[in-house]
Amino acid sequence: MELRSRLIRFPRNSFFLFGPRGTGKSTLVKKRFPEALYIDLLKPAQIRVYSAYPERLSERLDTLPRGATVVVDEIQKLPELLDLIHSLIEEKQGWKFVLTGSSSRKLKRSGVDLLAGRVLLRSLHPFMAVEVGESFRVGEALRIGLLPVVLDSDEPEEVLKAYVSLYLREEVQMEGLVRKLGNFSRFLEALSFSHASVLNISNVARECALERKTVAGYIGILEDLMLGFRLNVFSKRAGRALVSHPKFYYFDSGVYRSLRPKGPLDRPEEIEGHALEGLVAQHLRAWIDYSGDDHSLYFWRTRGGVEVDFIVYGSNGFFALEVKNSDKIFSADIKPLKAFINDYPRSKGYLLYRGEERLMKNGILCLPCEEFLLSLKPGQSFPD
Numbered sequence: 001m002e003l004r005s006r007l008i009r010f011p012r013n014s015f016f017l018f019g020p021r022g023t024g025k026s027t028l029v030k031k032r033f034p035e036a037l038y039i040d041l042l043k044p045a046q047i048r049v050y051s052a053y054p055e056r057l058s059e060r061l062d063t064l065p066r067g068a069t070v071v072v073d074e075i076q077k078l079p080e081l082l083d084l085i086h087s088l089i090e091e092k093q094g095w096k097f098v099l100t101g102s103s104s105r106k107l108k109r110s111g112v113d114l115l116a117g118r119v120l121l122r123s124l125h126p127f128m129a130v131e132v133g134e135s136f137r138v139g140e141a142l143r144i145g146l147l148p149v150v151l152d153s154d155e156p157e158e159v160l161k162a163y164v165s166l167y168l169r170e171e172v173q174m175e176g177l178v179r180k181l182g183n184f185s186r187f188l189e190a191l192s193f194s195h196a197s198v199l200n201i202s203n204v205a206r207e208c209a210l211e212r213k214t215v216a217g218y219i220g221i222l223e224d225l226m227l228g229f230r231l232n233v234f235s236k237r238a239g240r241a242l243v244s245h246p247k248f249y250y251f252d253s254g255v256y257r258s259l260r261p262k263g264p265l266d267r268p269e270e271i272e273g274h275a276l277e278g279l280v281a282q283h284l285r286a287w288i289d290y291s292g293d294d295h296s297l298y299f300w301r302t303r304g305g306v307e308v309d310f311i312v313y314g315s316n317g318f319f320a321l322e323v324k325n326s327d328k329i330f331s332a333d334i335k336p337l338k339a340f341i342n343d344y345p346r347s348k349g350y351l352l353y354r355g356e357e358r359l360m361k362n363g364i365l366c367l368p369c370e371e372f373l374l375s376l377k378p379g380q381s382f383p384d
Contacts, residue, residue, distance in 0.1 A: 004131055004148070007378050008290050011120045014089060014097040016075075018104060019124030020226045020251060021171070022149035022163060025100045028124065029071050033098060036069040037061070041077040054084045067094035075099040076106045089118050103171060105224035123226075125286035126252045127151060129373035138354070138370045142275045145254015146282070160258050164188065167227065177221050183210055187218045191228075191248070192260040196274040196281075198301065199230065199248040219248075227251055231281070234298035234311040239343050241303040253279040273325035276369065277309055280323050280352060283373050284310060290378035300340055308340045311347075312382075318347045319382055323369065327355040334364050350382065 006028055010017075019025050030038070037060060040046055049056060061070065072081065085097055097119065101107060126146035129136040144156045153159040168181060178184045190208035194200070205215040222228040230246040250256040253275045260271055281297070288295045295314030301307040310321040320340045324333055329351065337349035341363075351361070352369040359366040367383065375383045 004127065004133075004152075006124075007128060007131060008122060008124055009292065009378075010098075010122065012096075013120065014095075014118065015099070015120040015122050017098060017100045017122050017124055018226065019100075019102065020147075021102045021167060022147045023124045023126055024148035025102070025124050026073055027148070029073070029098050029100060033069050033071060036071045036098065037064060038071045039073065041072065041074045047077060050078055050081060054081055057081065057084055058088065061088070061095060067096070069096040069098060071098045071100070073100050074102060076101045076103045079106045082107070086118070103225050105177070105221070123289045125289065126282060128283055128286050128290075128376065129370070130375075130377055136370070136374060138276070138279070138373070141279055142253055142272055143257065145252040145257070146279075147252055147254060150254060160254050163255065164258060167225065171225055172221070178218070183208070183214070184218060184221075186210075187215060188259050189261055191219070191222075192250070192256060194248045195250055195256045195260070196277040197247060198243060198245045200245065227255070229285070231297060231299050231310075234300045234313065236313070243301045243303060247299050249278050249281050251282060253282065269325065276325045276354075277323045280310065280321065280369070280373070283376055284312060284321075287376050287378055288312070292379075302339075306336050306339050308336050311340075317381055318344065319350065320344075320347050321350045321352060324351065324353045326353055329353055329355070329359065329361060329366055331362075334362050337364050338362065348382075 006024070010032060017025055017029065039050070061068070075081065085099070088095055089097065099119065127148060129141070132146070132151070144150055144160055147163070150156045150160045150163065168185065172178055172184060173181050186208045187204070187210060190204050193207070194204060201215050201219070202212050205212040208215070219228070223230070228248060228250050230248055232246050233242050233244065235242055250259065256278055257271070257275055262271065284297050288297060293314055293316055295312055295317065298311040298313065299307065299309055300311050300320070308320050309323045312319040312321070320337055322333065322337050333351060337351060341347055341349050349364045350372070351364050351366040352372050353366060354369060356368055358368070372383065
């Protein structure tokens with residue numbers, strides 16, 4: 001795998017590094033902490049040793065200089081180690097623990113709260129456009145996504161096809177998260193029709209012939225595995241009636257495309273439009289997490305159907321963004337942004353589209369989507 005520069009900043013003290021499989025957590029921590037004691041819990045032998053005798057970790061630390069760094073890769077495989085790590089941190093001997101994980105499900109149940117305040121949380125996302133650099137192309141990102149394990153492969157299409165199967169086998173089936181894998185696979189496909197849309201769990205349940213409660217549980221599993229996320233409606237000081245249901249997104253545009261069934265009644269431009277919106281969403285999430293400030297991501301939709309795709313709200317900025325999978329801009333495209341800005345005059349509106357020119361239309365800055373994504377850098381504001 002090519003070692004591209006990643007923009008995530010690590011704290012000086014111990015921290016959790018969460019992120020879906022394939023986002024490059026192991027590669028990154030090995031690069032950043034080459035001298036660390038490295039414990040890989042994906043290896044069965046390591047699991048056997050530390051599950052039978054967790055104190056072995058203390059014995060290994062005693063052979064290292066005070067203040068050494070310890071990386072425990074895929075900590076969710078053995079959450080019992082957290083009790084020992086907690087006590088080692090409490091001894092204040094200067095040990096630094098880097099705990100990576102691709103699932104928060106077991107940790108939520110067995111100890112992650114125990115370390116809250118002592119171990120910081122960081123999230124690793126698929127590549128941002130600026131991390132890919134000059135080779136970034138929106139069209140390619142919509143086709144295969146931005147997962148490092150896919151992008152740095154000699155056969156990205158094949159790796160992407162295998163990616164979801166790997167998750168089903170190693171994270172869902174082996175961990176016993178669902179009883180019937182076939183039902184879960186059917187659910188993943190049905191949920192792909194809700195990508196970049198307001199989530200109606202009852203409709204998804206009807207589509208995949210499962211109970212609503214089961215589908216709600218499956219969505220929770222996806223969120224714990226960091227394969228998908230919900231976006232809430234922006235309702236601060238709302239001056240009009242808004243929808244209450246969140247929107248749903250798969251975490252990577254390529255993963256969405258690999259799950260989305262295609263048939264004679266499916267319009268390619270509709271699928272690509274949802275993929276483009278998801279691509280912007282994953283960039284905004286990465287930008288917020290890597291910037292380390294208090295921005296949050298929302299969408300806005302009135303009961304009357306007026307919608308703005310993304311609202312970024314924080315002490316250092318208030319932005320509204322609309323995404324259009326078109327190389328032309330029409331007056332109707334601007335109206336939702338104008339409605340939002342009319343309600344929130346302190347916000348700044350952007351329209352991202354597939355054209356090549358910067359335009360100013362009725363006070364709204366219209367930017368080529370590729371230009372916007374390449375200019376999106378953690379710690380810096382949106383382009384003017």
